[in-house]
Amino acid sequence: MSDFEVLSVYSETGGATKTTTAVSLAVASALRGHRTVLIDLDPRAAATKWLGVEPREPGLDVSAILADADPDGWAEDLAVPCLWEQLPNLRMIPSGRAVSNREKTSEDHGDIRLRVSLNGLEADKVVLDLPNRQGGVIIQNALEASDKVVYAGKLDEDGLDGVEGARTSVVRFKKHRAALGASDRLREAGVVIGAWRDTVPTRDARRAEEEFAAAYGDLVLDPMVPERVIVREARSAGEYYGFYDKGRIVHQAYDTLAGKVFV
Ligand SMILES: Nc1ncnc2c1ncn2[C@@H]1O[C@H](COP(=O)(O)OP(=O)(O)OP(=O)(O)O)[C@@H](O)[C@H]1O
């Protein structure tokens, strides 16, 4: 049994604010005093690039865990410190292109490798940034390793589709576990609405908000996260937006959400 909590951030569509949510929840968790490890599972490595983190040695990114038949305890070795000096509690396991090779191979017990790698990890909270996949090896690894899943969505059709698809994959995963008689600890922690236009709500956005409420009810977490230009600007500069005045409102929203999704 692990004494840390593992949270996946998931949606099946691109640009649904998964990476922003995963990074922000991880930062909020670290600032709340939890030893936090962010794991980038997307071969495009957006979170890794944002934090400007490099693996300890070439090849020692998350693909090493997914490629090895016995990665017991490897996460502790692969986690590297976050370079943002305000965050001594945050470490990261970077991603890399080689992760995409893992998606083409299917090996026995290949879906429990991430979970096994977390053994002995010195952390209180682990946050997984998922790629926008409909199932597959990476998603299976993430769900096997997770205690909780948060769906990330925007107030548009793509956002709705992505959360619906992700939820379908989670339900299928849980049914599969139940059919095996395996323990099932994965819980839905909620739907986080990101990049919310709080200034001029369009009719489409209002409709999407109603559809999210109708489909997910109390699972839709409050508050929605406002859209601010500083989020994109800081990310392309390799910085955290929340350390700027203009980004504080966005960070505060994610911090409130962190208080809800982590125990
Ligand atoms: N609150 C916000 N304010 C402004 N821009 C935002 C906000 N949240 C996310 N964005 C921007 O929206 C875009 C998509 O966000 P993000 O990369 O987090 O989505 P994703 O679901 O991880 O995408 P992908 O499927 O490519 O992994 C990015 O350019 C990001 O900077």
Ligand SMILES: [Mg+2]
């Ligand atoms: Mg992403």
